[in-house]
Amino acid sequence: MNLQQLRYVVATAEHRTMTDAARSLYIAQPALSRAIRDLERELGMTLFARSGRGVVVTAQGRRVVKLAREALDAVREIESLSTHGHTSEAELRIASTPSLESGLAGRLLPAYTAEHPGVRVHIVRCDGRDGVVNAIRDHRADLGLTDLPVPPDLVSHPLERQEIVLISPPGVDLPDPVPVRRLNGMRLVLPSPGSARRKEFDALFAKHGVAPVVVNHVDERGNWLSAISGTASMLWYRGTADQAARAGLVVRTLDPSVRRVIALVHARRRLPAIAQEFLSVAEGGSAA
Structure with a gap:
């Protein structure tokens, strides 16, 4: 088992189809399917079951996905200790609704990546505000872009x-x-x-x-x-x-x-340095 396999498991759980997960990971769909099958054989359990055109996470798979997210969060936290130098590629995950994603990609991402070219930004697509909130709560995203209000367990930064x-x-x-x-x-x-x-x-x-x-x-x-x-x-x-x-x-x-x-939101915990830097760029360039 390795970190790449854990990323594959989390992406498949998020997108619910092998095709969409492979696209988000920039790999071929057959390669993703083989990697998931190899991991299932190694663990001796089925993580995903086919359902129509997509997949659903099994009961055992849900536990593995939860632990995989926690492990990847820990790795990102360790990587963030050196992200000011960006000596290795770090990943920032931002949850967004489709209607707000164009603004995120068109304005905020270019400004951020120009200053931090060593950071890979992954956009987690969500269905509405509730989807963004759940992505933050489930540790599938570091930040979320949504309209307000959001529940009090999240911190909001109006843009x-x-x-x-x-x-x-x-x-x-x-x-x-x-x-x-x-x-x-x-x-x-x-x-x-x-x-x-x-x-x-x-x-x-x-x-x-x-x-x-x-x-x-x-x-x-x-x-x-x-x-x-x-x-x-x-x-x-x-x-x-x-x-x-x-x-x-x-x-x-x-x-x-x-x-x-419209605001960027996050959980009430210390953010990785790359997420803090994204907030600084977004708030510095926001307009009411």
Whole structure:
């Protein structure tokens, strides 16, 4: 058993498919599958069981994944002792929702990697704020990028206030800006009932006395724009405007405007030096 195998196990557990895990590790999928099989033979247990197109972690596998994450965390902590010199490659793991990932990759990562070229940054994709919170709690990520609020067991570092906009298919007859009262009876794609973001939207609707018609539910999995079709619109972040425009959709502001605070979050513990340095770069370049 070696650290590389432990990284393979953790990546497979995070992505739930061998293909996606191999892509995140920059290796071929057959090589990952062989490495997992070799480790299972060495341990004498099955870590992953096939389920449809993906895999699920077995009961024994969950224990191994937990210990593997703890071991990798310990290794990263040891590596961080010398990360100011970056004599060996260290890895920084950042959890993010797909809608915020473009801003992370487009603004924060280039600024950070320019100053710290010896650090490999791995983005852990999560479905919504709850996914980011769980990634931090489960030690799958050192930092998380999400909107606020987050539970009190996490520390938040606000970076900016991002506007919520209405994204619609072309041909929908609406003014710009769109009065929030016009959402009454509008066909909308919304987050799943019970999710944190859905509760916030429901509170917004109640505040303005509007009742949209929900035509579909979608949570962040990277292809959420495909849910906008026919005459159905969606409320999402201003930071996705370019992506929406490339997809042929129309972005309009709301009146009055609705904004969410975007922050980097982490657990209440001492951060590795590379994570502290990322926070410094992000806060130094953030704009309200």
